[in-house]
Amino acid sequence: MKKLINSPDTVLDDALAGVAAAHPTLKVDLEARIITRAGGPSVGKVALISGGGSGHEPLHGGFVGPGMLHAACPGEVFTSPVPDQMLAAAQAADGGAGVVFVVKNYTGDVLNFEMAAELAGDDGIEVATVLVDDDVAVKDSTWTAGRRGTGATVFVEKIAGALAEQGADLASVAEIGRRVNAASRSFAVALSPCTTPAAGKPGFELAEDEMEVGVGIHGEPGRSREKLEPAAAIVARSLDAIFADQPLAAGEETIVMVNGLGGTPLIELYVAYADVAKYFAERGVRIARNLVGNYITSLEMAGASFTVCKADEQMLALWDAPVNTPALRWGA
Amino acid sequence: MKKLINSPDTVLDDALAGVAAAHPTLKVDLEARIITRAGGPSVGKVALISGGGSGHEPLHGGFVGPGMLHAACPGEVFTSPVPDQMLAAAQAADGGAGVVFVVKNYTGDVLNFEMAAELAGDDGIEVATVLVDDDVAVKDSTWTAGRRGTGATVFVEKIAGALAEQGADLASVAEIGRRVNAASRSFAVALSPCTTPAAGKPGFELAEDEMEVGVGIHGEPGRSREKLEPAAAIVARSLDAIFADQPLAAGEETIVMVNGLGGTPLIELYVAYADVAKYFAERGVRIARNLVGNYITSLEMAGASFTVCKADEQMLALWDAPVNTPALRWGA
Amino acid sequence: MDIHQTRTWVRSIAAAMDQHKDHLTQLDSAIGDADHGVNMQRGFTAVVAALDGYEPAGVGDVLVKTGTTLISKVGGAAGPLYGTFFRATGKQLTGPVADAEQLAAAFDAGLAGVQKLGAAVLGDKTMVDALAPALEAFGAAARAGEDEATAAEKAAAAAETGAKDTIPLQARKGRASYLGSRSIGHQDPGATSAALIFRTLAEVLKP
Amino acid sequence: MDIHQTRTWVRSIAAAMDQHKDHLTQLDSAIGDADHGVNMQRGFTAVVAALDGYEPAGVGDVLVKTGTTLISKVGGAAGPLYGTFFRATGKQLTGPVADAEQLAAAFDAGLAGVQKLGAAVLGDKTMVDALAPALEAFGAAARAGEDEATAAEKAAAAAETGAKDTIPLQARKGRASYLGSRSIGHQDPGATSAALIFRTLAEVLKP
Numbered sequence A, B: 001m002k003k004l005i006n007s008p009d010t011v012l013d014d015a016l017a018g019v020a021a022a023h024p025t026l027k028v029d030l031e032a033r034i035i036t037r038a039g040g041p042s043v044g045k046v047a048l049i050s051g052g053g054s055g056h057e058p059l060h061g062g063f064v065g066p067g068m069l070h071a072a073c074p075g076e077v078f079t080s081p082v083p084d085q086m087l088a089a090a091q092a093a094d095g096g097a098g099v100v101f102v103v104k105n106y107t108g109d110v111l112n113f114e115m116a117a118e119l120a121g122d123d124g125i126e127v128a129t130v131l132v133d134d135d136v137a138v139k140d141s142t143w144t145a146g147r148r149g150t151g152a153t154v155f156v157e158k159i160a161g162a163l164a165e166q167g168a169d170l171a172s173v174a175e176i177g178r179r180v181n182a183a184s185r186s187f188a189v190a191l192s193p194c195t196t197p198a199a200g201k202p203g204f205e206l207a208e209d210e211m212e213v214g215v216g217i218h219g220e221p222g223r224s225r226e227k228l229e230p231a232a233a234i235v236a237r238s239l240d241a242i243f244a245d246q247p248l249a250a251g252e253e254t255i256v257m258v259n260g261l262g263g264t265p266l267i268e269l270y271v272a273y274a275d276v277a278k279y280f281a282e283r284g285v286r287i288a289r290n291l292v293g294n295y296i297t298s299l300e301m302a303g304a305s306f307t308v309c310k311a312d313e314q315m316l317a318l319w320d321a322p323v324n325t326p327a328l329r330w331g332a
Numbered sequence C, D: 001m002d003i004h005q006t007r008t009w010v011r012s013i014a015a016a017m018d019q020h021k022d023h024l025t026q027l028d029s030a031i032g033d034a035d036h037g038v039n040m041q042r043g044f045t046a047v048v049a050a051l052d053g054y055e056p057a058g059v060g061d062v063l064v065k066t067g068t069t070l071i072s073k074v075g076g077a078a079g080p081l082y083g084t085f086f087r088a089t090g091k092q093l094t095g096p097v098a099d100a101e102q103l104a105a106a107f108d109a110g111l112a113g114v115q116k117l118g119a120a121v122l123g124d125k126t127m128v129d130a131l132a133p134a135l136e137a138f139g140a141a142a143r144a145g146e147d148e149a150t151a152a153e154k155a156a157a158a159a160e161t162g163a164k165d166t167i168p169l170q171a172r173k174g175r176a177s178y179l180g181s182r183s184i185g186h187q188d189p190g191a192t193s194a195a196l197i198f199r200t201l202a203e204v205l206k207p
C-alpha cells in the first residue's frame, strides 16, 4: 500500500486539519468531526446536512458552502459516520427552519442517520431525510438492502441546496431532493480496485484484462466481472443499464455526470464523455447540463461512474443557481 | 495497461470531442487541435496562449476562459504540440493586441513554440513568450536543458490572464508572467509511475516501498529514489528543496498549490496540505491563497507536487480577479 | 455475572477484536468493504477507555455504556447494531449481579433491538444468524437450570455454528446483499464477530 | 540520388520507424518520456501520406516536404529537429538528382540547422552524436570520390557507432539531461533513430 499519509489511524483527522487550513470559507470542528460553513447557520433557512464514509472526496466536505450543504459529517474511510457527528452538525447548522439529512442508502448510513434524527428531534430540531438510492447496478428486490446511493447525491445536494438557499421550507427542500433522487440513475465500472489505509490491501482483485461492472463506491462487487472493453462499450453498457431502468424519450432534458472514481485521468473522463454525448445524441435525449471530473470518488480506484438525472425546468434553474463550495462553484 | 479509452491512437481526438461536448464556453477545433474561448478573441486585449503534451489535464484546456487563457494547444500525450497548432491558436485568439505564449521549459515545447512565434510574426501577430521553469528538482547548470516548467504554469496563466483581461498591453502581461515564474518554485514526489496509452508500459518502475523524489511531469526521474516516507516527511523534503532555492522570511506572503499527480485521492492531498500549512506556520511564512487538487497531472501517476509563489500585492489582487474556466472558477 | 465480570467480558472482547481484526476485515473484504475488523477494534478500544474510571451501579450500566460508546465510535452498520444490542441488553439488568435467567431475558431484548433496527431475520446472513442461535442455546440452558457459565459455553458453541452456517447463505441485508448470489460461499463478518463476543463471554465466566 | 530514390528513402524510413517503434520507445523510456518511437512513426506515416500524389521538381522538394511535415506532425523535441534537418538539407538540393558531393554539402547544412536550433554539440548525448560522425564519414567518402552508395554505407556505419557511443555519455540536452549522471549507461533514442535513417539510406542506394 502506497499512500501519501502519516498513519492509517490519523488519515481522517489529518485530512480534516488540511481542509481547515485550506478553506477559510469552511469551519472544521476537529473534535466533533464536522465541516460547516464558516459563516454559521443561515437564520430562517433550511440547512442541508450530509455525510458518509470518507474516501469519496470531494463528497461531502467539498460541497459545503452557500448554495449547497450547510454541514458534512465525514466518517472513517469507507465507514459511515456516527450519530454524534450528525447531531453536532444539526446543532451547528440549524437556522431554526429545520435540517434535511441527505443519506446515501447503505445500512450503516441509514441506521446512524436514523439515530441522529431521533437525537436531533429530542433536541427540538426538525429533521427531514432524503434517502439517495440511484445505483441501478443493484436490482431493488427483497434480496438486497435496496439500491445504493451514489452519484445522484451530488445532484440532490446541489439542487436541494439551491432551494434551501432561496428560503424554501423544510418540506419543499426535502421534496425536491426526493424528486431529484427519483429522477436520477447511476452506474459505475471499475478498472482497478482501491485500498483503504486501515485494510492495507485492495478490497478486491481484478486481473490485468478485467473490469468490475456495476461496482459500488466502496468497491463492492457489482453485476458482473467482464473482460476490459473500450470506453465506448463501457459507456454503452452503463447507459443501457440506466436507460433500461428509466427510459428517456427524444427531446427530454437531463443533467449528466461522468465521474472519475479517483485514479482515472481527466483525459479519459473526457474520452468517455464524448461517447456519452454520442449515445445521447443518437437517441435525441438532451444533455442540458453536465459535470465531468472527480466528484464522488473511491480513493484511488480507476474507472468511472455515470449519473443521469431527468431534469425538469425547476431542477435546471436550481442547478444554475449560484454555488460557492470548494468543489463546485459558479455564479459566486 | 488499463485505460478508459477507445484506442491509444485516438485518445487525444476523442478527449477533445468530449471537451467540445462538455463545455459550451469553449470552442474546440478538432481539425487544428486547439481549444479557444467560445466567444472568440477579445478585441483590443492581449491573448494568453499555452500548450504542451496532453495527459496533464486540466492543464491547459481546462484553463481556457475569461480571466485566464484564450487558447490551448494540446499535443499528443506527453508530446509537445506542433507549431501549426500554436499558429492556429494565435490566429484564432489574437484580438489585435498581440499574444503571449506561456511555454513550459522542455526542449520540445521551446522549439515548437519558437517556430510558431516565427510563423505568427510572419503573419503580423505580435508574440511575446513567457518561459516557465520552476521545478527545483532540476539543478540549473550547464549539464541540463534548464529547469522544467511545472506547477507555476497554473499561477502564470491565472495571474497573467487576469492582467490581460484588464486590458494591459503585451509587454505588461508578459512581464507579470515572467515575474510570477521568477517568484515560483515547485517540487514533486511520485509514489507510482504512469503509462502513456501509446507506450502501454509504465514510464518507470518503482518498488512497493519506493518513491521517486523530484519526479518530472512526464515521469522523468528526479533527484533520487528513496524509501517511501510519511506525508509529513515528503512535504518537508519538498518544501526544504523549494525554500533552499528561494528563502522565504517570516511575514512574507505566498500562493501555495498542493497538486495531485492524477492517481492520488483528494483526501491524501488534504493530509499533505495540513503538513504544508504546519511547515509554513512554523516559519511564520503566510499562505495567502492556496489550491489543493488536481491541476497539472501526469495521467494516473500517484504522488503530489508542491508549488510556492512568493506573491506581491499585485499578484494577489490578480489572483482574486474573476476567472471562468472549466477547472478554475470564481467571481463569475 | 457481577459487575467485575461484566467489565472483564467487555475488556476481553476488546482484546479479541484486536486479535481477530485482520480476520474480520478479510471476511468483510470478500463480501463487504473491508472495514469490519477495524470498526470493531476501534469501537471496543473506545469502550475500554470509556469504562476506565466509570463507576457503574449495576451490570446493566456497563453494558449500556458499552452500547452507547459503540454507537458513538464505530459507525457503519455494526456500530448502531452492536450498540443497540448492548444498550438494550444492559437496560434490562439493573442489579449488581445477573443470573442466567436474567441474562437470557436481557440478551433476548438486545436481539430484539437489533432486529427492530436492522430488520434482519434468521437466514439473512448477518450477525443475527449467530446471535439468535446463541441466545436460544443460552435461554434453553438457563431454563434448564444451568448456571451462566454453562449457558455461555453453549451459546458460544451455537454462535460459532451459526456463523459457520452463514457460509452457504445468500445475503439479504447489509452491504453483502449487493453481491447477490456472489455472497454465497463466504462467512459473514458480523456473525463471526458475534461468535467472538459469546466465546469471550464463555471464557470469562468459565469457573 | 534521384527523386524516385529520395521518395523510396523516405518511405523506407517510415517502414523502419514502424519496425523499430517499440525499441525507440523503450530507449526513450529509460532516459526520456517513452514517446520517441511513437513520435517518429507518427511523423513518417504523415510524411508518406503527404508525399502521396506530390509532384516534386527536385530531390530537395521531397526532403523539404518531409521536413515540413515532420514539423507539423511530430511535436516534441524530435519534430522540429528532424524537421529542420530534412528541410535544411532539402533546400540545398534544387536539381532532379544529387551526387555524393552535393548530398554531403546538403546534409552538412541540415546538421547546421539542427545545431542552430537545438544548440547541442558533439557529446551532449543527442541525435547530433549520430548525425555528426555520419556526415563526416559521408563527406570524407564524397571528397575521396566515392559514389553516394558507398558514402551512405560509411555514414550508416559511423552513425551506428555514434549512437552506440552515446551509451557512456551523460546527457546535456533534452529530457535525458534531467537525469544527470543517471542518463549514463543508456543509448540515446534520437541518436538511434538517426542511425536508422542513415542505415535506410545505405540500403536504398545499395546498387
Ligand SMILES: Nc1ncnc2c1ncn2[C@@H]1O[C@H](COP(=O)(O)OP(=O)(O)O)[C@@H](O)[C@H]1O
Binding pocket: A078, A079, A080, A107, A108, A109, C028, C032, C033, C035, C036, C039, C040, C075, C076, C077, C078, C079, C081, C114, C117, C118, C119, C120, C125, C126, C127, C128, C173, C174, C175, C188, C189, C190, C191
Ligand atoms: N440489517 C442488518 N441487520 C443485522 N446485521 C447487519 C445488517 N446489515 C449488516 N449487518 C451486519 O453488519 C456486518 C458488517 O459490519 P461493518 O462491516 O462494520 O459495517 P459496514 O457494512 O457498514 O461496512 C455484516 O457482516 C452483518 O453481519
Ligand SMILES: Nc1ncnc2c1ncn2[C@@H]1O[C@H](COP(=O)(O)OP(=O)(O)O)[C@@H](O)[C@H]1O
Binding pocket: B078, B079, B080, B107, B108, B109, D028, D032, D033, D035, D036, D039, D040, D075, D076, D077, D078, D079, D081, D114, D117, D118, D119, D120, D125, D126, D127, D128, D173, D174, D175, D188, D189, D190, D191
Ligand atoms: N537540443 C537538442 N539537440 C539535438 N537533439 C536533441 C535535443 N534535445 C533532444 N534531442 C533529441 O531528441 C530525442 C528525443 O526525442 P523525442 O522523445 O521524440 O522528444 P521529447 O524529448 O520531447 O519527448 C533525444 O533522444 C535526443 O536525441
Ligand SMILES: [Mg+2]
Binding pocket: A053, A078, A079, A080, A108, C033, C035, C076, C077
Ligand atoms: Mg463500511
Ligand SMILES: [Mg+2]
Binding pocket: B053, B078, B079, B080, B108, D033, D035, D076, D077
Ligand atoms: Mg515527449
Ligand SMILES: [Mg+2]
Binding pocket: C028, C032, C033, C034, C035, C036, C076, C175
Ligand atoms: Mg464493512
Ligand SMILES: [Mg+2]
Binding pocket: D028, D032, D033, D034, D035, D036, D076, D175
Ligand atoms: Mg521523448
